[in-house]
Amino acid sequence: KLVMELASRELTSHLRRLSSELLDAKRRGEPQETLQALAAEGSALLIELRAHDHHLLAEGERTVCAVQAAKDSIDVAEDAATELKYEQVQCTRGLRTAGGSTKYSPPEGLLSADELATLETPLPPARNPREEMLHRHAAELLERRRLCNAREHAVGEKRGRASELEQHRAKAATIGTQLEGLLPSVAALQERMPPQPRLKSTDVTRQLPPPLHVLWSSSAAYILAHESAAQMNVCEEPDARVTDVDLFAASPLHVSISSTSSPAAAVHFRFIPALQIIGVYASLPTLDDGLLSLDATDDGSTYPNERSALLTLKAEGATAKQIVPSLSGLLPARPYRWAQWPTSDGPQLDEELRPLPVWHDTLKQILLLLASASS
Structure with a gap:
């Protein structure tokens, strides 16, 4: 970036010198070819200077984006550190409670010891509160897997029944079309049949x-x-x-x-x-x-x-x-x-x-x- 700024300064000073030379040439009455050559050289310097300016602006934008990304990563790291610190406090409190004489109470949402006892899980008896908590997690995992399998089975049955329903609807539409074509023939046949006796209700x-x-x-x-x-x-x-x-x-x-x-x-x-x-x-x-x-x-x-x-x-x-x-x-x-x-x-x-x-x-x-x- 510093090199680009130095190059821009040199181009600017060179452009100023060309401007001075062009003015002096006009005062001295130099030929038109000389004036045009100086003007063309000045135009080329202007184009090059503008390209340098655009490049400097793009570099500045990239630098700003990089700085903002670095700030965002620092914020995310700080949030993660805060969560880890809170989790550390919770774990320390849980270990202190488990090591004490009071009965361990699982966090809200986990299975209790009584609920765990009602589930038939292929797990050995828990020897300490930590194993009991792991057993609860394992039981919940097995239950979630069972529910997922049941849901997949239900979704499959739903799709099958939906397909059968579509087939029945298509068949019903076909039967309706066939019936519409059959009714005129039935009506014509009934016209040729003798009248049937009917009960007379009084x-x-x-x-x-x-x-x-x-x-x-x-x-x-x-x-x-x-x-x-x-x-x-x-x-x-x-x-x-x-x-x-x-x-x-x-x-x-x-x-x-x-x-x-x-x-x-x-x-x-x-x-x-x-x-x-x-x-x-x-x-x-x-x-x-x-x-x-x-x-x-x-x-x-x-x-x-x-x-x-x-x-x-x-x-x-x-x-x-x-x-x-x-x-x-x-x-x-x-x-x-x-x-x-x-x-x-x-x-x-x-x-x-x-x-x-x-x-x-x-x-x-x-x-x-x-x-x-x-x-």
Whole structure:
């Protein structure tokens, strides 16, 4: 830098001499060529002097940056020294505490001795507080590794499920496109098909209790689909053969299945709201015998499920340890189990699921009984 400053001073003095010579030459009236030569030499000196000045400025900037970097490194070193000094104080205090008679208390965030004892770590028993602290660090390290592995596994599963989700979405979009192309063909095919018969619901059928409405709609659909020689009827008058006891009082509306060739041959279904059961009876004794023979293990003389028995006890104000009242007040209707599917089977006290018979199979047998009774 000093050399550059000396060179700049020499160039400046040389430029001054050239300026003086140029002025003297003008006063003496020297030729134009001499004046131009002196001016050109002065211009060259100016350019060289400017280059020296730029170089000096760049060197000064680099020097300032180097000084600032040195100051920053000194500040960092001072901060590190302060931290080391604080750590030294803490270590000295910990060693003094560990060497004393008082019980060692680990810093906040480390595992306590009780927590360390609950972890299954393959480490030998600690012989001193320092080994105990190392054991805590080791236990935390193992736990962190386990959590990291679990996290990596969860992230992998997430990526896999995200990929499956994208595949399902792409498949759903493809299915939607295919369905849009298929719907016009289906509509054209439906136009060429003959009209299908439909059930006709009336105001009376809409007033049926839900279990009887389910039974009516399912049975009517079966009869209509199979073109059976039977018909579904909804009677508005209460059946006189059901007693007026509140516990066994039936709904005013009931459903019956009768033969089209002989309307006297009919099977009636009554809903008992208090017990949530359906009672069944036939208009002819032969049909009643046929209903009894549908299931050899079910004669309709007992409660079809635990729910109806509990409802009876509740209505009578009795407890489960007392005898359940008989169903004689329900006669001639009998609560066969195969007729309870519209009401659901209710809770099972013995936790044994007893499947109900398939209603369509039972209905098929009832239609056969009606056909044989009307022939």
